[in-house]
Amino acid sequence: MTVHPGFAWPTDQMKQALRTARPAALKSVQSWRERVADTLHSAAFADFRADLLAYEQKAREEAMPELSFSLYREFRDTGERKAYEQAYFERRGRVVATGLLAAFSPEPERLALLEDLIWNVCQELTWCLPAHVGAGEEARSGIQIDLFAAETAQMLAEMVVMLGDELDERVGRLVRGEIDRRIFAPLYRDNAPFGWERADHNWSAVCSGGCGIAALLLVEDEELLAAAVRKTLGSMEAFLSGYGMDGGCAEGIGYWGYGFGFYTYYADMLHLFSGGELDLLSGPKIEAIAAYPRHIHLSEGIFVNYSDSREREVLPSGLLSYWASHTGKPASLPFELPLLTGDPCRRWAHAMRNVLWSDPVWFAAEGQPANQATTVHLENLSWTISRGTVQAENGASWTAAFSVKGGHNDEPHNHNDLGHFLLHAGGETILCDPGSGEYTKAYFSPGRESIMQIGSQGHSVPVIEGTYQVSGRNAAAHTLAADVTSPGRAEIAFDLTSAYGEANNLAACFRHLKWNGPRGSEDAELVVEDRFVWKNAIDENTGGKRQALPFVVEHLISRFEPVSERGRIRWAGRRAAVTLHYDAACWDAKVEVLDAVDHDHRPLRLYRTALSLSRAGSMPESGQGAGPGSPVTECKMRFVVSPRGEGGKG
Secondary structure: OOOOOOOOOOHHHHHHHHHHHHHHHHHHHHOHHHHHHHHHHOHHHHHHHHHHHHHHHHHHHOOOOOOOHHHHOHHHHHOOOHHHHHHHHHHHHHHHHHHHHHHHOOOHHHHHHHHHHHHHHHOOOOOOOHHHOOOOOHHHHHHOOOHHHHHHHHHHHHHHHHHHHHOOHHHHHHHHHHHHHHHHHHHHHOOOOOHHHHOOOHHHHHHHHHHHHHHHHHOOOHHHHHHHHHHHHHHHHHHHHOOOOOOOOOOOHHHHHHHHHHHHHHHHHHHHHOOOOOOOOOOHHHHHHHOHHHHHEEEOOEEOOOOOOOOEOOOOHHHHHHHHHHHOOOOOOEOOOOOHHHOOOOOHHHHHHHHHHOOHHHOEOOOOOOOOOEEEEEOOOOEEEEEEEEEOOOOOEEEEEEEEEOEEEOOOOOOOOOOOEEEEEOOEEEEOOOOOEOOOOHHHOOOHHHOOOOOHHHOOOEEEOOEOOOOEEEEEEEEEEEEOOOOOEEEEEEEOHHHHOOOOOEEEEEEEEEEEOOOEOOOEEEEEEEEEEEOOOEOHHHOOOEOOOOOEEEEEEEOOOOEEEOOEEEEEOOOEEEEEEOOOOOEEEEEEEEEEEEOOOOEEEEEEEEEEEOOOOOOOOOEOOOEOOOOEEEEEEEEEEEEOOOOOOO
């Protein structure tokens, strides 16, 4: 029997399936030890193995970082998270590296080190991060469950089952006892409510998945295990509700790997522990979610990165291999095995599945551009991505791509970026998204829109009457038209009026974008036309003469410093350039430097080109939807994407 996606699994049947399959399932997990050893011996994993060995050596030579009160208090006192989290993830990294190496080669000295590391983690006051513990909840923080408490439970449970009697039995008992006290008792026995259980984003999948895997591995009581599975299925159903049938992840590509990764890890384990009776891994929505990275991959490992995501994400190679094999559709990016040190959070779940599942056969050849034009429209998410291949005069080829987003300004990990667009060429996103900022208390607090990466001031959208886009579900990009049926072509129009609720004199705001992707040696072209309709523009006291139009500024965001001349602005990348042509009679151009820090606290410099309305004499008198006599401001921007060294047509 296959049950999916309603999760309506009869309890008696569930218990029988779990009871019958459990012995073989546990043996399968124990066999990971041999599979890890075989994989880490292979030449393809040489760099990964060296990374683990260097980490283990650090664990031997340096004391375990302390999770002190001085670090813990920083979040409440100052809003800073970095120092505590660096120490926390360093501790996890040492356990992960040594645990994988213990499966690879269980030497007595290595096992003793691992036992000390595990013992140390079990002594932590809480497995949660301070940012996820409520004010005044320190005394109960040991039984709070956040993303990282769930990840820790899964890591320790998988480790003690996989290594079995290689570990001292006292360490095994401690692990089982701590997971029971911190996770199983509050979540399954006491049925304490956790807000993430019904969340429609990554928290429901990660928290329920990590805890649920630990339960499958360690809980022997049939009633408790059935309760754990039932509760986990409810959270996974909530997680899937956050996706439409287009499979788009509003949180961005990094959170796709996180949330859908843990959904996959749990669903795969449940399939094993139910003897294949419960399948959460098939169906049109699941396959659409699995296709998301392929749909938003621009080229050469660069992704569309709206919301809190990096444009270059090294996704878990095991997860990508798993779904490519499952669906028969290879990944569109080259194979890259992530190093443990490449993951700031040092996640066991990703590292282990990368070892168990990674298969280079399911990936594209290195440097291979898309061999055909494509256009993908994620209707529920309201993202459009269109790609084509440029044939340069020197015989080289590379991808030119365009993307634009609609949606609303209350999405998970939301940025106020309705109508924001990207231009990608030659392996670089030349007109770009700023990505995620550094996570601090302020980043998730009221007034967060003042942060450049979050507010519309850091995106390629208009500023109207000096106001930015407002937050909230009612601030939405309403799609007026979308022609997305031709590969390598896209035309879409939005009504953005509701996003500018603080622009008092604005009657309507429309953005129309038309992308003609490259055809052989021809340049690609994007035309963006913005139309602003004003109200109350005629003052009777001036004899019917038109007042000065409200101020409009068009922002364009890039990591590349532009070169500006009258009517033309050019951004040059390594292999390609983007040239903007605009009406210099009506618009003045200025380049501003935006300095900030990125998600990993590294310096980030962006160049914001501002086109400011300079005169209104050529603006028409009639306005759409605003009544006779209402003036209209129009801005037409034509972008030409061409090989570097060429100015483009026009």
